[in-house]
Amino acid sequence: MDRAKLIELGIELLATVDIIKKQHGESELLNQAVSVSKAVLKKLRNMGVEIDFKRGSIYSEVSAERTRQLLKWGEQNHNPAEWLMILGEEVGEVNKASLEAHFSGYKNSGDYTEYRNELIQVAAVAVAMVECLDRTTSLGPVV
Numbered sequence: 001m002d003r004a005k006l007i008e009l010g011i012e013l014l015a016t017v018d019i020i021k022k023q024h025g026e027s028e029l030l031n032q033a034v035s036v037s038k039a040v041l042k043k044l045r046n047m048g049v050e051i052d053f054k055r056g057s058i059y060s061e062v063s064a065e066r067t068r069q070l071l072k073w074g075e076q077n078h079n080p081a082e083w084l085m086i087l088g089e090e091v092g093e094v095n096k097a098s099l100e101a102h103f104s105g106y107k108n109s110g111d112y113t114e115y116r117n118e119l120i121q122v123a124a125v126a127v128a129m130v131e132c133l134d135r136t137t138s139l140g141p142v143v
């Protein structure tokens with residue numbers, strides 16, 4: 001297995017373990033996933049690769065948001081222009097949240113929680129766009 005694939009696998013395993021832990025608590029499946037994750041991480045460290053655990057946690061938040069979107073809207077197959085309108089709407093919500101956190105006079109002034117939540121939604125929509133493109137073209141990753 002090449003280095004890039006191993007890094008991708010390590011990050012995906014970390015995100016998966018985090019999601020399982022959040023949704024189901026401790027379990028045998030989780031313990032197995034942890035064992036596999038540790039083995040991959042050990043191999044990565046031996047190769048001199050450092051894993052950013054916070055990044056893995058952010059990816060798991062994006063993945064959870066993507067699952068929430070899928071449950072809410074089902075599989076969405078839009079063309080790129082339609083997707084960009086949807087992404088633009090989400091970016092607009094980031095702008096609004098940022099504005100309300102930055103300027104005084106808003107009830108959430110100084111609080112960037114909603115700004116962060118909206119950024120996760122933007123990332124999840126971008127993932128949905130890639131998923132759709134991969135479903136409808138031959139541009140998807142080679143597994």
Ligand SMILES: [Mg+2]
Pocket residue numbers: 090093118121
């Ligand atoms: Mg939003």
